[in-house]
Amino acid sequence: MKSTISLGAMGVAGLALVTAFVAQAQDAPGGATSVEVSQEGREVYEQICQACHMADGKGGGEAGAAIPALAGNPNLADPAFGVGILVKGRGAMPWFTDILTPGQMAAVLTYVRSDLNDYPEPITEADVKRAIAASEAPTPDCSSCR
Incomplete structure (x- = not known):
């Protein structure tokens, strides 16, 4: 079971209560295994990613110009895969190091990996x-490698 909790009106005291609840719930048999504390990942996805990857994360387009699906994507099982794509870009996918902070990239990747997968x-x-x-x-100068 996954719960979404917004910290907007809760503040730091509320966050402490949520953290205590999560720790207790994770230790209880049959308790919750993940609680999304921040909406940041979802917001980044909705504001940036879903324009191409669609709201459901299933991508789209015709062959040769298809936007890859993020939902149900087995490549995302490897945490480094998504990080590498956001940091370096790939194909038509731009890099996001000039657009998003490392925290925002981590949040959106966590959202995609947990909520769409x-x-x-x-x-x-x-x-x-x-x-x-x-x-x-820097890449090493391989003139001495020959």
Whole structure:
């Protein structure tokens, strides 16, 4: 069972209660296994991603110009796959390092993986920052490799 909780009016005290509830629920047999505390991932998806990937995440288009489905996408089982796409881009998919913060990228990837798929492991801001740093690392000069 998945619950969505908005922190808009709840504030920090409410967040502490939610965190305590989640910890207790996860320890209880048959309790909740994930609670989405932030709407940020959903909001980023709705404002940016769904224009191409559609509201249901099923993509669309004709052969040769198809927009890949995010819903039911087995590639997203690997957390690094989605991070790499957002950080480096691929095909017609632009990179998002100039548009979204690492936290926003982590939130939207977590949303896509958990709500449009069944991959509960969250993507963290640290995961995204590591991928950005790796993509910015200079390539070695291989003139001495020959």
